[in-house]
Amino acid sequence: MSGPLKISQYPPATSAQDTDEMVANQNGTTRKITVGQVRAPLAPAVHTHTEADLIGTIAPARLAQAGASTGQVLKWNGTAWAPATDTVGGGGSTDWSALTGIPAAIDAIDALTPAADRIAYYTGASAAALAPLTGFARSLLDDADAAAARSTLGAAAAAHGHVIADITNLQTALDGKAATTHTHAAAQVTDFAAAARAQTEAMVVAGTNLAIAYGGSGATRTATIAAVGGAASYVALTANRQAMAADNGRVVECDGSSRTLTLPAGLGKGFACVVRRTAAGNATVAKGNGVTFAPVDANVSTAALWDEIAVECIADTGSAATFLVRLVPA
Numbered sequence: 587m588s589g590p591l592k593i594s595q596y597p598p599a600t601s602a603q604d605t606d607e608m609v610a611n612q613n614g615t616t617r618k619i620t621v622g623q624v625r626a627p628l629a630p631a632v633h634t635h636t637e638a639d640l641i642g643t644i645a646p647a648r649l650a651q652a653g654a655s656t657g658q659v660l661k662w663n664g665t666a667w668a669p670a671t672d673t674v675g676g677g678g679s680t681d682w683s684a685l686t687g688i689p690a691a692i693d694a695i696d697a698l699t700p701a702a703d704r705i706a707y708y709t710g711a712s713a714a715a716l717a718p719l720t721g722f723a724r725s726l727l728d729d730a731d732a733a734a735a736r737s738t739l740g741a742a743a744a745a746h747g748h749v750i751a752d753i754t755n756l757q758t759a760l761d762g763k764a765a766t767t768h769t770h771a772a773a774q775v776t777d778f779a780a781a782a783r784a785q786t787e788a789m790v791v792a793g794t795n796l797a798i799a800y801g802g803s804g805a806t807r808t809a810t811i812a813a814v815g816g817a818a819s820y821v822a823l824t825a826n827r828q829a830m831a832a833d834n835g836r837v838v839e840c841d842g843s844s845r846t847l848t849l850p851a852g853l854g855k856g857f858a859c860v861v862r863r864t865a866a867g868n869a870t871v872a873k874g875n876g877v878t879f880a881p882v883d884a885n886v887s888t889a890a891l892w893d894e895i896a897v898e899c900i901a902d903t904g905s906a907a908t909f910l911v912r913l914v915p916a
Contacts, residue, residue: 823847823861828874829897833859840869840888849897850874851907857899863888871895876906892916 599606604622611617654660654669661670688696690712698706698716705719729735736743750757772778819836823845834857838847842865849871863869870887873879879886886895894914901908 823869829853829857829859831857833857835859837862838869839864840867841865843867844870846870846872848872848874849877849899849907849909849911851876851902852904853899853902853907855899855902857897857902859897861888861895861897863891863893865891869893869895871897871911878906878908879911880908881910881912886911886913888913890916 593609602621604620604625606621607618608621608624609616610619652669657672658669659672660667663670691708691714694708694712694714695706698714701716703718703720704716706714707717708714726735726738729738732744750760772782821833821836821838822841823838824841826846826848828848828850831853833847834853836859838859838861840861840863844867847861847869851874861869861871868888870885872885873883880900888895893916896910896912896914898910899907900910
């Protein structure tokens with residue numbers, strides 16, 4: 587074979603020593619290089635790496651079994667990582683009794699035996715029991731608000747009305763009541779007659795020269811009023827005061843000092859008395875509230891010893907009265 591040979595035309599070497607030389611093209615220039623120079627930056631054919639030398643993710647398929655069996659995972663046994671059963675993930679299970687640190691409140695629920703239509707509830711900080719929870723109760727519990735709950739119960743709305751017919755016996759009860767404005771016969775009022783008699787007898791009392799005698803009882807009760815003779819009745823006017831029913835028919839004598847007798851309404855038509863001056867002080871008859879004097883509507887006073895003032899009630903409504911008051915000189 588003549589001329590230069592191509593590299594591919596040379597037979598392969600059985601081995602290469604670091605001192606063996608080779609031809610290399612370095613930036614367009616043919617140069618020689620030793621095998622040792624080529625090997626220098628390369629790792630030995632047999633070598634090791636530290637974990638820090640690994641870059642990227644190692645595919646699970648490239649991990650060695652290292653004695654692991656189906657369902658096991660790597661666990662720290664306190665000294666080193668080793669294959670062990672997976673008691674947490676989907677690869678295995680753990681008995682409840684094997685767990686530690688379970689709160690007493692959860693353990694109390696675990697101690698119950700489930701049953702149909704029952705619900706667990708706490709009876710204390712670490713105690714629980716079962717209570718009935720019927721289908722009807724569940725249908726009420728799932729209601730979103732009070733209106734839905736009333737619908738489930740078939741109850742009326744919180745605010746609602748009724749016609750009379752909705753209330754049992756209401757119309758009958760109303761029919762038995764009297765109208766707002768109504769009257770009664772005396773016989774329909776319990777003890778009316780007796781009460782009226784008692785009130786009348788309390789109002790009609792004996793006075794000067796007047797006597798009242800009652801007879802019979804009940805509906806036949808009678809009263810006999812009679813005039814009786816007697817000496818004139820006198821009373822001393824020792825202080826300014828108001829006339830009263832007991833003064834009717836009396837001679838009211840001023841005691842020596844100037845005194846005033848005031849006539850009120852309510853003494854009744856027919857009331858009469860005489861006011862007399864018997865000593866140094868003058869007597870005056872004055873008008874009370876609602877009272878009018880005639881023939882002169884003004885207070886009347888005595889002017890001399892033994893002057894008298896005649897008084898007679900000629901009209902009285904109870905709140906207003908008219909008296910005939912006249913001065914009778916001595």
